[in-house]
Amino acid sequence: MTAPDPLRIEFHLLDRQIVDVEGQLVGKVDDVELAPTPDGSYRVVALLAGRQALADRVGGLLGRVLRWLRPGTVRITYDHVRDVGNHVTLSLRAEVLDVPPLETLLRERVIGRIPGAGRAGE
Incomplete structure (x- = not known):
C-alpha cells in the first residue's frame, strides 16, 4: 500500500473518492475509524462511507436530516x-x-448516467 508520509486524515482521506481495484466508483470517504496504538498515537482502522457516517461527522440538524434521508454506512x-x-x-x-x-x-x-461518471478512477 502506498500512502503519504505522514498521512493527514483531513487532507489525504476525508471527502476523497473511493474506487475499487478496477476503477469503479465505490463512494466517498465520509469519516474514518481510529484505534489507539501502544505509543499513544492513533492509526486508521477503517474508512467509512455513506450518509450515516457523514451525518455523524457533521452533527446537529443537518446530520439528523442526512441520517433520516439515507441511512447506512459502508465500512x-x-x-x-x-x-x-x-x-x-x-x-x-x-x-x-x-x-x-x-x-x-x-x-x-x-x-x-452522468457523463464522465464511469471515469472516477482516472
Whole structure:
C-alpha cells in the first residue's frame, strides 16, 4: 500500500473518492475509524462511507436530516486500501462490499448516467 508520509486524515482521506481495484466508483470517504496504538498515537482502522457516517461527522440538524434521508454506512477496513492519492484505491472489487441498497440504486440509475461518471478512477 502506498500512502503519504505522514498521512493527514483531513487532507489525504476525508471527502476523497473511493474506487475499487478496477476503477469503479465505490463512494466517498465520509469519516474514518481510529484505534489507539501502544505509543499513544492513533492509526486508521477503517474508512467509512455513506450518509450515516457523514451525518455523524457533521452533527446537529443537518446530520439528523442526512441520517433520516439515507441511512447506512459502508465500512472498509484500511488493510484493503491499496493507494492514497487524488482518490483512494482499494485492493478489492466493489461487489464484495456491503453497500446499502439505496446507494447501489442511486449509483446505477442516477450517478451512472452522468457523463464522465464511469471515469472516477482516472
